[in-house]
Amino acid sequence: MKILLVEDNEMNRDMLSRRLVRKGYEIVMAVDGGEGVLMSVSASPELILMDMSLPVIDGWEATRRIKGAPETRHIPIIGLTAHAMAGDREKALEAGCDEYDTKPIELERLIGKIESFRSKTSGG
Amino acid sequence: MDLTSAARIGQIHREMAELCLALKPPVDELSDQLGRLRRKALETGVSDAAADLDRMCAASDRLQALTAGLISAPPPAAPEGRAWLAAHEHLRHDLRTPLNAVKGYGELLMEDWQEGGARSLMPELRQVIATANQLLSMIDDH
Numbered sequence: 001m002k003i004l005l006v007e008d009n010e011m012n013r014d015m016l017s018r019r020l021v022r023k024g025y026e027i028v029m030a031v032d033g034g035e036g037v038l039m040s041v042s043a044s045p046e047l048i049l050m051d052m053s054l055p056v057i058d059g060w061e062a063t064r065r066i067k068g069a070p071e072t073r074h075i076p077i078i079g080l081t082a083h084a085m086a087g088d089r090e091k092a093l094e095a096g097c098d099e100y101d102t103k104p105i106e107l108e109r110l111i112g113k114i115e116s117f118r119s120k121t122s123g124g
Numbered sequence: 125m126d127l128t129s130a131a132r133i134g135q136i137h138r139e140m141a142e143l144c145l146a147l148k149p150p151v152d153e154l155s156d157q158l159g160r161l162r163r164k165a166l167e168t169g170v171s172d173a174a175a176d177l178d179r180m181c182a183a184s185d186r187l188q189a190l191t192a193g194l195i196s197a198p199p200p201a202a203p204e205g206r207a208w209l210a211a212h213e214h215l216r217h218d219l220r221t222p223l224n225a226v227k228g229y230g231e232l233l234m235e236d237w238q239e240g241g242a243r244s245l246m247p248e249l250r251q252v253i254a255t256a257n258q259l260l261s262m263i264d265d266h
Contacts, residue, residue: 009221011179015228022235082217082224104224104260107231 001118002026004045006036006062007080008054012103016049019107025114033057037065040072047117048077049110052092060095067096076117080105133208137199140215143266144191147219147259151191154226154255155184161248170242176229180252183222183229187259190218219263227256 003025007013017027028043030036033054040048048066052059059079066072078099079092092100099113162177194215200208230253237246 011183011225012228015225015232019228019232019235082220103220104227 001047001114002028002043002045003114004028004030004036004039004043004048006030006033006039006048006054006059007051008032009051012051016105023107023111033059033062036062040066040075041069045075047114048075050077050079050097052079052081052088060091063092063095063097076120078110078113078117129206134199137197137208139266140194141197143263144194146266147191147262148195150255150259150262151184151188154252154259155181155188157248157252157255158184158226161245161252164248165242165245168242168245170237170245173233173236173242176233180226180229183225187219187222190222216263220260223256223260223263227253227260230256 001024003020005013005017005020005027007016007029008031013029013031017029020027028039028045030039034056036048036050036054036059037057039045050059050063054062057065059081063077063079066075066077076098077096078101079095079097080101080103081088081092082103088102089100098117101110101113158177158181162181165173165177230249233249234246234253237243237249
């Protein structure tokens with residue numbers, strides 16, 4: 001499964017991508033919201049992990065743009081934030097995220113959410 | 125600056141100083157634990173983990189500097205109050221970021237070290253992750 005990870009923090013990007021690669025996922029990465037929007041088209045990911053606090057274009061706006069474009073609106077997006085604050089989940093879902101998770105990442109929980117989209121997209 | 129803002133800035137300043145004072149002992153402990161783990165890893169010859177351990181130590185150093193700065197910083201003078209407040213709005217986030225790095229790289233190494241010669245390092249690594257989790261809970265609960 002090919003996943004686009006949009007994350008500006010170098011350490012978070014490195015950690016999460018390495019752990020997901022070990023689990024068998026193919027990871028492509030973008031470092032800000034603008035690059036994330038571009039790569040949602042050029043890299044044809046099957047799912048997007050979107051950090052919401054991003055430079056240039058933040059994750060909420062990037063999500064709105066991806067979900068607003070006919071060629072990318074079908075791609076499931078899981079929004080990630082560092083805050084476990086009330087309202088963040090609703091804000092992410094309003095922007096168009098299909099799911100939401102908080103940092104620090106609990107890998108098994110995140111993989112459970114990723115896999116739920118695999119079964120949906122494969123019709124299983 | 126009105127009185128409400130001044131009172132709010134004063135309150136946040138006191139809360140952050142109190143939080144950082146409470147965090148200091150486990151933050152120092154985390155630094156010591158990482159130092160011991162790094163030394164033992166090098167002695168054991170687990171050289172492929174050196175870069176990840178360096179990142180964890182760098183994150184721990186950042187956390188130590190951040191908490192020390194917040195404990196000793198004087199309350200902001202009135203003209204700088206608003207800027208200070210804006211800069212410190214995301215302070216809990218700033219405290220969590222290095223801890224998330226320590227925890228994440230620690231879990232990455234845990235996966236690496238499940239098998240093979242590095243298994244002897246697991247007790248120290250578990251301690252590091254436990255201290256990072258304790259600090260994250262303190263930041264969330266304070």
